[in-house]
Amino acid sequence: MIREERLRLILDYVNELDYCSNEQISKHLNIPFTTLRRDLTDLHNDSKLKRVHGGAKTIREKSILEAVLDEKLLTNIDAKKSIAKKAFDCIKPFETIFLDAGSTTFFLAELIKPELNNKIYTNSIINAQVLAKNGIKDINLLPGKLKVSTVAICGVETIAALSKYNFDLAFVGINAVDKEFNFFTTDEDEAEVKKIAIRNSQFAFGLADTSKNNSKSLVKFSDKSQIALINEEV
Known part of the structure; x- marks a missing residue:
């Protein structure tokens, strides 16, 4: 699986469930842990998801507060x-x-x-x-x-x-x-x-x-x- 396709599948899966453990993602998408950790870091650095301990979570839509x-x-x-x-x-x-x-x-x-x-x-x-x-x-x-x-x-x-x-x-x-x-x-x-x-x-x-x-x-x-x-x- 090429990297771009792998990143897209990871992002889609995390966004669908809101939160996924590393084990869930690895098992569901058949991605080795070493590759997955690197991919999650890249997606986190690109602000496409939030990497947390043991997994990843979707980035919620921002809330806009009223400005004067x-x-x-x-x-x-x-x-x-x-x-x-x-x-x-x-x-x-x-x-x-x-x-x-x-x-x-x-x-x-x-x-x-x-x-x-x-x-x-x-x-x-x-x-x-x-x-x-x-x-x-x-x-x-x-x-x-x-x-x-x-x-x-x-x-x-x-x-x-x-x-x-x-x-x-x-x-x-x-x-x-x-x-x-x-x-x-x-x-x-x-x-x-x-x-x-x-x-x-x-x-x-x-x-x-x-x-x-x-x-x-x-x-x-x-x-x-x-x-x-x-x-x-x-």
Whole structure:
């Protein structure tokens, strides 16, 4: 068995069981202990699995904790601006748009100009300020409770107000994207806002740079069957 094939089989087996002893792997794949120890060390050094005493375990998907918005605006700026430009290219004149709170939607808000005559609803005080600075006339800031860490408005009042409206487009922020392209956020109230915005839109887009790939957060709010993902690569 060639080395590349052997490493793939070891990794698949460990990921399937979460944890395997050296004896299990050796017996199941018919690999000598000396070869197996060398292979596990290589896979561990490549961060593909974690070698532990007597065996190996899968590397769990990382969990993303909520960062304050100021920090987010200084992280992966080029990627977020690239995503914002792609999202902006989806907007047509006179469309009604939901613009979610978040750092990537902040950069999208910077691109929207009054010449498009869009009606914009948002749950972000910062995005509303950016839009106003750009000269947008029809800005609708949703009511509700302010989440200080993200400067997002959410809660019962937000959900009640949002449920009344229909949108041509919705642009929602994503905190984490797992391997199956399920989309997550860090807060249950914000998840409900995203769900309603997606449901009430003709087309919905999720904005997330690739640093959020292969990760999970507290609440799943959508998946690839409901919204189109825009990142700096797609």
